[in-house]
Amino acid sequence: MKYTTLGKTGLRVSVVGLGGIPIQRTDAAGAKRVIDACIETGINYIDTARGYTVSEDYIGQALEGRREKFVIATKSMARTYEAMKADIELSLRLLRTDYIDLYQIHNIKSDEEFSTCFGENGAYRALAEARDAGKIGHIGATAHGVEAFERLITEFEDKIETIMFPYNIVENQGAALIRESAAKNIAVIAMKPLAGGNIEDATLAMKYILANPDCTVAIPGMGDTCEVYQNAAAADLGALTDEEKRACETIVRDLGQNFCRRCGYCAPCPKGINVPSALLFANYLRHYGLADWARSRYFSMSATAKDCVQCGACESRCPYELPIRQMLRKVAEDMGEV
Ligand code: SF4
Ligand code: SF4
Structure with missing residues (x-):
């Protein structure tokens, strides 16, 4: 150390x-x-x-x-x-x-x-x-x-x-x-x-x-x-080796800036949606080849992205100013809810 x-x-x-x-x-x-x-x-x-x-x-x-x-x-x-x-x-x-x-x-x-x-x-x-x-x-x-x-x-x-x-x-x-x-x-x-x-x-x-x-x-x-x-x-x-530097660049390219840091400051949602979990499971679905696991965890939540009424309360609390409503629309789409 x-x-x-x-x-x-x-x-x-x-x-x-x-x-x-x-x-x-x-x-x-x-x-x-x-x-x-x-x-x-x-x-x-x-x-x-x-x-x-x-x-x-x-x-x-x-x-x-x-x-x-x-x-x-x-x-x-x-x-x-x-x-x-x-x-x-x-x-x-x-x-x-x-x-x-x-x-x-x-x-x-x-x-x-x-x-x-x-x-x-x-x-x-x-x-x-x-x-x-x-x-x-x-x-x-x-x-x-x-x-x-x-x-x-x-x-x-x-x-x-x-x-x-x-x-x-x-x-x-x-x-x-x-x-x-x-x-x-x-x-x-x-x-x-x-x-x-x-x-x-x-x-x-x-x-x-x-x-x-x-x-x-x-x-x-x-x-x-x-x-x-x-x-x-x-x-x-x-x-970092050159290869590791390239791996970092790949991560930056794949994740972009619009990702959730799971800080939880956006809670509570009036519809009971656990925003970071919904975004996380969608992340697993898209990036890590864990579709079945991600879907089963996602659909075990009491409220999912399809329940979002787009009130925007979560966005005003997100310290990273994430477009949560738009992100949840994409989650609902990727999860096949809409
Ligand atoms: S915009 Fe959707 S997720 Fe955010 S607080 Fe409102 S209902 Fe909940
Ligand atoms: S406040 Fe923003 S970054 Fe934090 S958990 Fe909620 S959506 Fe993710």
Whole structure:
């Protein structure tokens, strides 16, 4: 495993970290096995979030007695002082620790959110107080859009020490800002390394990210030990070969930009459609030769693309501004519903 410094925080972290979303798919024993594998492979950075249901809790249980081996990062969607203060306390309790190394303001987007978070009674004040009290070590932020990314590393560069942003073979819209962040010593945490499950070759995906010297740490989601071993091994591989570069170009050509990252921010749909799942199954049908499996999973959902009434509520919440209505019309067509 290779290690690096997490920007201004000065923390030493493995270049591959544990993304904590898939911990939700396992149980407490499974989470413990994942943490065991992290120790075995040298992964010492853990990313979780208040919003990942049981993730903080399972990770906290798995870390009992060995918390000091890890740099723990979590995050919250809280925007106000009181809400963030409560979330910090809850994270500390669930993670079973008396300090969290890095606490991030999660998925900040609109002007209103920026004003609230960094205003007098905003989330940032609660984080700064917690840092002064030794409950958290450092403060960071996460963003999904380039505008928010740019604001964070320009207007708020004296407040945040890390930035988390999607970066992978098909999402390099943040490349210039990633370079700028690195120049300012604001650590870049690359999220969505597999583009929300759209990239199948995990090793290639990790090699692509780790080849960028401006990315500090990549955090693939891992819910089982095989994923830990595979992703950790990628850290010790060299630069991309010409053949691998060509494979990356093929992936970019095949996926294009209109794909779902499975963040789930578009929910809830008034008709009960699970938008990311509908798009995912259609993706499997089209790209991976898993037509029967994809159709059976798709038609077991209580609502499918044909039920969409085109209200557009999901689109207004999608941080990637995907044309979901149009995409669902195509899903219904491909699935033979219309
Ligand atoms: S546009 Fe369709 S999928 Fe989106 S919220 Fe409305 S009904 Fe649901
Ligand atoms: S459609 Fe947009 S908001 Fe919904 S899961 Fe996909 S990327 Fe996220």
